[in-house]
Amino acid sequence: MTNKRAVLIVLDSVGIGELPDAADFGDEGADTLGHIAQTVEGFDMPNMRSLGLGNIAGVDDLEPVDEPCANFGRMLEIAPGKDTTSGHWEFAGVMMDKPFRTFPNGFPDDIIEAFCDKIGVDGVLGNRPESGTVIIEELGREHEETGKPIVYTSADPVFQIAAKEDVVGLDTLYEWCEAAYEIVTPRGISRVIARPFVGEWPNYERTANRKDYSFPPPSKTMMEELVEHGVDVTGVGKISDIYSGRGITEKIKTKNNDHGVEVTLDCMKNRNGFIFTNLVDFDSKYGHRRNPEGYAQALERFDEQLPEIIETLQDGDLLIITADHGNDPTYAGTDHTREYVPLVALIKGGGWGKDLGTRKCFSDVGATVADYFGVDWTVGESFLGELK
Ligand SMILES: O=P(O)(O)O[C@H]1O[C@H](CO)[C@@H](O)[C@H]1O
Ligand SMILES: [Mn+2]
Numbered sequence: 001m002t003n004k005r006a007v008l009i010v011l012d013s014v015g016i017g018e019l020p021d022a023a024d025f026g027d028e029g030a031d032t033l034g035h036i037a038q039t040v041e042g043f044d045m046p047n048m049r050s051l052g053l054g055n056i057a058g059v060d061d062l063e064p065v066d067e068p069c070a071n072f073g074r075m076l077e078i079a080p081g082k083d084t085t086s087g088h089w090e091f092a093g094v095m096m097d098k099p100f101r102t103f104p105n106g107f108p109d110d111i112i113e114a115f116c117d118k119i120g121v122d123g124v125l126g127n128r129p130e131s132g133t134v135i136i137e138e139l140g141r142e143h144e145e146t147g148k149p150i151v152y153t154s155a156d157p158v159f160q161i162a163a164k165e166d167v168v169g170l171d172t173l174y175e176w177c178e179a180a181y182e183i184v185t186p187r188g189i190s191r192v193i194a195r196p197f198v199g200e201w202p203n204y205e206r207t208a209n210r211k212d213y214s215f216p217p218p219s220k221t222m223m224e225e226l227v228e229h230g231v232d233v234t235g236v237g238k239i240s241d242i243y244s245g246r247g248i249t250e251k252i253k254t255k256n257n258d259h260g261v262e263v264t265l266d267c268m269k270n271r272n273g274f275i276f277t278n279l280v281d282f283d284s285k286y287g288h289r290r291n292p293e294g295y296a297q298a299l300e301r302f303d304e305q306l307p308e309i310i311e312t313l314q315d316g317d318l319l320i321i322t323a324d325h326g327n328d329p330t331y332a333g334t335d336h337t338r339e340y341v342p343l344v345a346l347i348k349g350g351g352w353g354k355d356l357g358t359r360k361c362f363s364d365v366g367a368t369v370a371d372y373f374g375v376d377w378t379v380g381e382s383f384l385g386e387l388k
């Protein structure tokens with residue numbers, strides 16, 4: 001058992017500018033944070049800037065500070081995907097040799113037929129890449145009349161099933177997802193997602209009963225190594241789902257970003273070990289919805305909460321704040337964007353103001369966390385020494 005604490009907060013989708021291979025993903029010029037700053041008048045994150053956010057190479061739309069109170073840098077993604085799973089697995093040292101499969105024209109007949117046979121329905125609605133809110137508004141009434149599942153995907157390797165809670169029932173929706181998981185994961189899809197919704201057309205609302213069924217990581221995660229060495233790992237938000245529970249000793253689901261921060265603070269006060277949080281609203285509520293104003297407000301809200309996070313750290317605690325991919329709310333389409341992610345890191349009572357440079361892969365995060373707990377881990381390069 002350890003009495004140390006490391007806190008990793010992933011601001012889901014808060015990218016800071018195109019990666020060198022962005023064109024391969026159709027994402028040239030994407031810059032989530034930069035374009036929000038350029039589009040939304042008065043946008044600022046003074047507390048993140050005081051940690052060094054504006055000092056990061058390429059972050060040109062937020063003012064740098066003379067003496068950043070944290071260490072700062074940016075990270076390159078190696079994984080051949082810009083989805084949440086690829087990014088998070090890379091944090092944990094799971095390197096993918098081939099990308100997951102995406103279905104820009106919808107799922108082929110054999111997949112849909114196998115799915116329908118297995119759940120006993122005579123067809124699905126949708127079956128194309130689409131925004132989840134757009135597709136339920138378009139097909140929700142037909143779904144209410146027929147009871148057929150709304151199936152859709154995105155630029156991510158995901159099979160998503162939307163159903164109205166009072167039409168299909170949550171248990172049935174979850175059974176459909178389990179059936180789909182058996183069919184689609186052998187075909188290179190990383191995740192099946194239940195997307196329940198409620199309400200009356202056209203004011204449907206998606207609910208927190210969303211459930212993700214993730215393909216397990218193909219190799220050991222850094223967190224499994226921690227657990228083997230007696231370090232507790234608490235996953236806050238969708239962390240446990242992303243790793244299929246591997247290396248997570250306790251999972252705490254959250255309703256929204258505020259709740260995610262609240263739970264993280266509570267864990268910091270009452271737990272030891274690795275506290276690993278994902279704040280997904282930036283991505284799901286604003287990035288995919290192409291809503292820069294909402295995105296800016298959510299970022300400013302996190303920024304307001306940051307001082308309490310810093311104050312709650314105890315001497316010697318490690319804090320890392322980063323992101324898993326971009327989702328530029330001013331970019332064409334409604335999908336993620338291939339971007340650098342920011343890196344802000346400190347040890348309470350340790351050094352500050354160091355430029356951690358451009359890290360060669362997201363796995364440096366996992367290597368640093370393992371190093372912090374004194375656990376041997378070979379994937380990625382630890383920057384712990386720079387923080388002391
Ligand atoms: O548009 P919605 O339904 O929010 O879906 C988004 O959420 C999925 C998983 O995070 C992404 O693949 C994207 O399609
Ligand atoms: Mn994500």
Ligand SMILES: [Mn+2]
Pocket residue numbers: 084283284288336
């Ligand atoms: Mn997303």
